[in-house]
Amino acid sequence: MSTQLITSIESMQSISRQWRQAGLRIAFVPTMGNLHAGHLRLVEQAKKNADRLVVSIFVNPLQFGPNEDLDLYPRTLDADMAKLKVLAVDVVFAPDESKFYKKEKNMTTFVEVPGLSDTLCGASRPRHFRGVTTVVNKLFNIVQPDVAVFGTKDYQQFAIIQQMVSDLAMPIILQGVDTVREKDGLAMSSRNAYLSEVQRALAPRLYINLQIMRERVIFGELNYESLIRQTREQLSDEGFKVDYLEIRDATNLSREATKSDKWVILTAVWLGETRLIDNILL
Ligand code: PAF
Secondary structure, eight states, X not given: OOOEEEOOHHHHHHHHHHHHHTTOOEEEEEEOSOOOHHHHHHHHHHHTTOSXXXXXXXXXXXXXXXXXXXXXXXXXXXXXXXXXXXTTOSEEEXXXXXXXXXXXXXXXXXXXXXXXXXXXXXXXXXXXXXXXXXXXXXXXXXXXXXXXXXXXXXXXXXXXXXXXXXXXXXXXXXXXXXXXXXXXXXXXXXXGGGOOHHXXXXXXXXXXXXHHHXXXXXXTOOOHHXXXXXXXXXXXXXXXXXXXXXXXXXXXXXXXXXXXXXXXXXXXXXXXXXXXXXEEEO
């Protein structure tokens, strides 16, 4: 079967309904397009779980702040389609913005996960996660997937979506896939394209600093506060502007340990006008 491009909500819903009636299992990868190897890894993972595979491409205005890069965000539908054809994706759902949110300005229904959405990235990007959970919820209603796959580079996003699916009893299995990195360690991201040559050369130092932090913990560093302070200073000296650098419980992102006693280091930094995020499990 060839890859079908669908732009209307009704057509997507009708195809999903037919598949479900035929007892077929649907896997779904939501994206904002401009696909790189990280996205393709999600698609490969999704393929393992299902009879039918849907990838959405939609640059969601609700998750961008007023001064963020919505207009600049790369839109590369033809190139994305070509990549997804190679992976034998069944349907690419790429709705028109004007049809997807008929009256975005008058929208009154939002899906929110307070608490988890207000910290870390949510603290510097108010309403960002409300935009994410609202669009993901809407996409789930349209695609009706059995399984949905997300990258864990957006660690907080994945935690929030897990909370939403659990709280609202959505009958969907979520899978997180590890971050795919460039050879020099930089986490793949569409926003890496914004970096100048000099910034691009510096960017891998972010992950190197996270790895150094992890090693210090492995070798017995117990004072997380001072470890964070020193790494923040190091990153600023190297030319990053640190938005946040924190060590949180890996299961619920709280500052206190839960029973699982698994920790994650999470960070967001600015390199010039470009905001990069990354994380590493301890
Ligand atoms: O991670 C992303 O690319 C976006 O936040 C998502 C999940 C596709 C929602 O727009």
